[in-house]
Amino acid sequence: MESSLNTGDKKTLKRWFFIDKRPKTGSPVLTDPAPINKSRLGIHSTMLPCSQSGPSFSSSILTAPRKKPIKLDDVRSNGWLDAMHSSSPPRKKIVKDFGVEIASDDTDVVYNSWMVKYPSALNSFEHIINRAKDKKIVIFLDYDGTLSPIVDDPDRAFMSDDMRSAVKGVAEHFPTTIISGRSRDKVHELVGLTELYYAGSHGMDIMFPLQDTSSIHHLSCIRSTDKQGKEVNLFQPAREFISMIDEVFRTLVDVTKDIPGAKVENHKFCTSVHYRNVDEKSWLVVAQLVHDVLKDYPRLRLTHGRKVLEVRPVIDWDKGKAVEFLLESLGLSNSDDVLPIYIGDDRTDEDAFKVLRERNRGYGILVSSIPKESKAFLSLRDTLEVLEFLKSLVKWKEQEDMKHVFHAGLTTSRASHVPLIHFCSNFPSSSLCRTYTQSRYGAHFTFITPNQISEYLLTFIIFSWRIASKSSLKIDNMPIESAKRDFYQRSYFSDNTAKSDSEPRNWKALVSTALAAAVITFSSDMSALADLNKYEADIRGEFGIGSAAQFGSADLRKAVHVNENFRRANFTSADMRESDFSGSTFNGAYLEKAVAYKANFTGADLSDTLMDRMVLNEANLTNAILARTVLTRSDLGRAVIEGADFSDAVLDLTQKQALCKYASGTNPTTGVSTRTSLGCGNSRRNAYGSPSSPLLSAPPPKLLDRDGFCDDATGLCDAK
Numbered sequence: 277m278e279s280s281l282n283t284g285d286k287k288t289l290k291r292w293f294f295i296d297k298r299p300k301t302g303s304p305v306l307t308d309p310a311p312i313n314k315s316r317l318g319i320h321s322t323m324l325p326c327s328q329s330g331p332s333f334s335s336s337i338l339t340a341p342r343k344k345p346i347k348l349d350d351v352r353s354n355g356w357l358d359a360m361h362s363s364s365p366p367r368k369k370i371v372k373d374f375g376v377e378i379a380s381d382d383t384d385v386v387y388n389s390w391m392v393k394y395p396s397a398l399n400s401f402e403h404i405i406n407r408a409k410d411k412k413i414v415i416f417l418d419y420d421g422t423l424s425p426i427v428d429d430p431d432r433a434f435m436s437d438d439m440r441s442a443v444k445g446v447a448e449h450f451p452t453t454i455i456s457g458r459s460r461d462k463v464h465e466l467v468g469l470t471e472l473y474y475a476g477s478h479g480m481d482i483m484f485p486l487q488d489t490s491s492i493h494h495l496s497c498i499r500s501t502d503k504q505g506k507e508v509n510l511f512q513p514a515r516e517f518i519s520m521i522d523e524v525f526r527t528l529v530d531v532t533k534d535i536p537g538a539k540v541e542n543h544k545f546c547t548s549v550h551y552r553n554v555d556e557k558s559w560l561v562v563a564q565l566v567h568d569v570l571k572d573y574p575r576l577r578l579t580h581g582r583k584v585l586e587v588r589p590v591i592d593w594d595k596g597k598a599v600e601f602l603l604e605s606l607g608l609s610n611s612d613d614v615l616p617i618y619i620g621d622d623r624t625d626e627d628a629f630k631v632l633r634e635r636n637r638g639y640g641i642l643v644s645s646i647p648k649e650s651k652a653f654l655s656l657r658d659t660l661e662v663l664e665f666l667k668s669l670v671k672w673k674e675q676e677d678m679k680h681v682f683h684a685g686l687t688t689s690r691a692s693h694v695p696l697i698h699f700c701s702n703f704p705s706s707s708l709c710r711t712y713t714q715s716r717y718g719a720h721f722t723f724i725t726p727n728q729i730s731e732y733l734l735t736f737i738i739f740s741w742r743i744a745s746k747s748s749l750k751i752d753n754m755p756i757e758s759a760k761r762d763f764y765q766r767s768y769f770s771d772n773t774a775k776s777d778s779e780p781r782n783w784k785a786l787v788s789t790a791l792a793a794a795v796i797t798f799s800s801d802m803s804a805l806a807d808l809n810k811y812e813a814d815i816r817g818e819f820g821i822g823s824a825a826q827f828g829s830a831d832l833r834k835a836v837h838v839n840e841n842f843r844r845a846n847f848t849s850a851d852m853r854e855s856d857f858s859g860s861t862f863n864g865a866y867l868e869k870a871v872a873y874k875a876n877f878t879g880a881d882l883s884d885t886l887m888d889r890m891v892l893n894e895a896n897l898t899n900a901i902l903a904r905t906v907l908t909r910s911d912l913g914r915a916v917i918e919g920a921d922f923s924d925a926v927l928d929l930t931q932k933q934a935l936c937k938y939a940s941g942t943n944p945t946t947g948v949s950t951r952t953s954l955g956c957g958n959s960r961r962n963a964y965g966s967p968s969s970p971l972l973s974a975p976p977p978k979l980l981d982r983d984g985f986c987d988d989a990t991g992l993c994d995a996k
């Protein structure tokens with residue numbers, strides 16, 4: 277075996293490697309491999325190419341970069357060993373680019389100065405979303421070290437459930453691809469989501485949906501089926517290398533089998549040799565063994581990852597090329613309208629960062645807890661920050677979509693909403709209404725299943741029926757199934773009283789109203805409704821009585837709605853944890869059973885609202901007005917109530933006593949002291965429990981100018 281190890285190294289090496297087990301193929305000299313055409317790609321005759329004509333994307337890709345014939349030499353002089361040592365260094369380590377040994381106390385100082393060049397993507401979030409306005413965000417995510425923390429055993433690199441749901445959320449709003457060094461199947465298995473695209477083997481194995489092929493008719497790709505049997509496109513520029521990689525994989529497994537901790541993985545189009553768990557003294561041995569195997573495969577090359585040597589074909593293809601390919605194949609290559617965001621931690625991700633930087637497109641975000649040179653623009657410290665960033669993106673997008681609904685008008689006509697709202701107030705837990713409620717603050721009113729569509733049509737029928745035939749059919753408070761049954765049975769088949777007389781008339785009414793409803797819903801001229809919708813959006817409601825927005829059971833965690841109007845809106849059972857509704861108006865709104873832990877209601881007008889059975893722990897009610905608000909059975913533990921006005925609010929006695937222990941301040945709007953409004957220190961009043969205020973017997977003063985609540989003649993404000 278040829279090597280330039282010193283005697284000590286050779287002795288070490290001898291312990292592991294006695295026999296040359298390498299297959300004797302190829303020459304030890306690196307030469308330019310011939311360009312690979314489709315037939316050489318090994319495309320099976322039964323697999324249908326996406327395009328038979330035109331210049332193939334792959335014909336340029338598969339021409340290997342011209343390299344001078346070189347003789348591979350010693351792993352130390354060719355820089356392998358250096359690269360291995362600097363791969364994934366611990367925090368306290370010489371950081372080459374900064375040339376200093378960083379003591380743990382200094383790491384933050386150095387890291388912070390490094391962040392001047394690579395600002396935190398979290399701190400730059402506003403900047404990112406400002407740039408994203410009117411653009412389509414496209415997300416690319418590396419897996420190891422980005423979505424899952426680096427662990428010793430590559431087979432146990434799992435992502436957390438939180439991360440999975442964040443990625444799912446992101447994929448629901450933006451085209452999202454996972455680009456990993458692992459095999460596509462493996463990374464798909466680890467991520468476990470179907471809503472995304474996957475590119476395995478450093479982008480050499482890309483699966484993407486068939487409907488997106490229109491823009492890539494010139495590209496070389498094949499049709500295949502995914503695990504669910506769905507037709508998809510496969511782009512595999514290194515198909516020709518599958519058997520070679522397999523052979524090298526087996527050889528590497530064989531030659532490293534006696535090195536404790538060494539692990540070889542087969543990723544189909546590339547293979548990895550891990551040395552994370554190998555004693556550092558033996559890294560040289562690992563490097564030399566891989567080096568010697570590669571001598572026989574001039575059409576393979578080596579790249580470095582985090583404590584891993586990655587063997588891959590010499591083709592002009594990497595994660596950067598994969599990003600470009602995906603943008604093009606998804607019809608998103610127009611740089612003015614698209615904002616790609618690539619998040620990755622590894623050297624192989626640098627190719628993608630480079631592409632984005634050179635084309636001045638989007639953002640490369642490096643995940644690193646130590647300073648290092650990168651082509652990325654921004655940084656995130658670790659997978660937890662990645663999680664936070666992804667969640668922020670989702671939250672921002674949902675808020676944008678909500679604005680879209682409110683400001684651009686509702687996507688379905690007002691007429692079609694009326695029966696639906698009626699229906700949902702009767703059957704809030706039906707799957708249709710859950711979708712509907714969400715859609716009111718989401719992008720569109722979309723149907724998910726045929727079942728829901730039929731539920732929706734049934735809604736029209738019931739509603740129209742009731743109007744047209746003045747039927748006394750009672751559907752209130754019935755479970756959906758029995759309502760349906762009841763509707764069908766009583767209305768059509770078992771109305772034994774006036775069946776013969778009323779049936780034809782009812783049928784007529786039913787058919788005509790259902791048809792009318794269907795016409796309104798499905799063929800209404802959206803442009804003609806734009807003005808109406810805009811008007812409704814402006815007044816935040818559909819009935820001209822202030823906001824009738826539906827947030828029942830909505831996920832409003834960390835939502836931000838400052839100084840907005842939610843009069844008479846429905847927040848029943850909404851999850852409002854850590855949301856910010858400061859300065860907003862809620863008069864007459866329904867918030868019962870909502871969870872508003874740590875929510876910010878500073879200066880909010882919560883008067884005349886139903887806030888019973890709410891979780892308000894640690895909520896911030898500073899200077900909020902809660903006059904006449906019903907708060908029974910609500911938990912206000914550790915709520916901040918400085919300056920809050922609880923005049924005539926209905927509270928449980930124990931809750932009131934607890935609040936009185938620390939109540940202070942005066943409401944700046946009403947001028948009422950918090951303690952007075954709670955009746956603190958008034959033992960006689962407290963003996964009776966709520967309502968709390970000594971103002972109870974007096975008519976409520978006009979608090980704010982609230983149309984729909986105040987009587988113009990008397991100036992008194994009260995719930996009508």
Ligand SMILES: O=P(O)(O)OC[C@H]1O[C@H](O[C@H]2O[C@H](CO)[C@@H](O)[C@H](O)[C@H]2O)[C@H](O)[C@@H](O)[C@@H]1O
Nearest residue numbers: 419420426427428430433456457548552582584
């Ligand atoms: O492109 P990626 O998705 O980041 O894949 C790169 C390599 O990731 C895996 O190895 C890395 O993560 C392991 C688990 O945390 C860790 O043990 C190893 O040291 C890291 O290098 C994967 O096992 C490799 O095959 C990929 O090439």
